[in-house]
Amino acid sequence: MRSTKEQVLTFLEKCEELKKCKFIMATTKIKDLLKCIVNSPDLYKLFDTVTKDFDYLQEKQKCLVTLNDGVINKSYVILPHTIGQRLAFIFCLLVEFDRDTLNFNDFLQKYFPEDGSYFSSYHAFCKTVINSLEEMLHQVYKDMLEEDGEQFEIRAVVPNSLRSKLISEISLCILNERQYIKRSSVQRDEKEGAYKILDELLNAVRAGDEQLIDALICGYNYFVLYNKCVSDGIGALIESLSDYEQIL
Numbered sequence: 001m002r003s004t005k006e007q008v009l010t011f012l013e014k015c016e017e018l019k020k021c022k023f024i025m026a027t028t029k030i031k032d033l034l035k036c037i038v039n040s041p042d043l044y045k046l047f048d049t050v051t052k053d054f055d056y057l058q059e060k061q062k063c064l065v066t067l068n069d070g071v072i073n074k075s076y077v078i079l080p081h082t083i084g085q086r087l088a089f090i091f092c093l094l095v096e097f098d099r100d101t102l103n104f105n106d107f108l109q110k111y112f113p114e115d116g117s118y119f120s121s122y123h124a125f126c127k128t129v130i131n132s133l134e135e136m137l138h139q140v141y142k143d144m145l146e147e148d149g150e151q152f153e154i155r156a157v158v159p160n161s162l163r164s165k166l167i168s169e170i171s172l173c174i175l176n177e178r179q180y181i182k183r184s185s186v187q188r189d190e191k192e193g194a195y196k197i198l199d200e201l202l203n204a205v206r207a208g209d210e211q212l213i214d215a216l217i218c219g220y221n222y223f224v225l226y227n228k229c230v231s232d233g234i235g236a237l238i239e240s241l242s243d244y245e246q247i248l
Contacts, residue, residue: 007040015134019126054088075111132164166244173237180231
């Protein structure tokens with residue numbers, strides 16, 4: 001029987017294969033990833049534990065968010081903050097893709113529209129969801145993976161456990177800003193301009209483009225001051241962006 005360490009390393013390798021594969025092979029690689037869990041007793045036990053009392057349908061409503069600003073619908077994925085809930089949510093999400101109760105292609109186009117291409121949407125999905133899955137597994141088995149000088153490739157993105165948390169916080173702050181703007185008395189064309197800035201800001205955050213983040217937040221600050229439209233959450237957004245830029 002394989003050791004826990006061998007099981008985890010194999011799983012992390014499957015995650016890397018999923019991220020590096022061509023989009024047309026994505027659903028096949030997702031099946032392989034789930035089979036890896038089923039065939040790994042220790043990983044199966046982990047995911048069985050985190051999903052045991054996990055209300056996926058309720059959490060799904062919190063994590064898959066669609067906001068109507070009066071002009072268009074904009075959808076986001078906001079992952080749970082705790083390790084257990086995040087592992088459970090991602091696992092259940094992958095199971096939905098595998099069973100096609102949630103069509104993977106439709107999901108990508110809705111929640112990761114990017115430039116409209118499946119390639120870009122898939123890349124953004126992997127960056128947000130699969131990277132986070134790897135990071136959470138590395139957190140759970142950190143001591144074991146690092147013993148005897150073991151260094152798996154995922155160590156290069158270990159600081160991204162914080163990165164994922166900050167991106168989730170920023171995503172939530174941006175959603176709150178959009179809702180605040182929608183309720184405000186600002187003119188419609190000004191609202192649309194603010195929505196575009198916030199959308200591009202979130203894309204820049206996901207891409208880790210520090211210069212673009214700075215430019216967009218300056219533009220949003222100008223909008224806020226010019227329209228005297230200062231929300232209670234603007235401070236939290238600026239603080240989260242500042243913390244995020246420190247790890248770029």
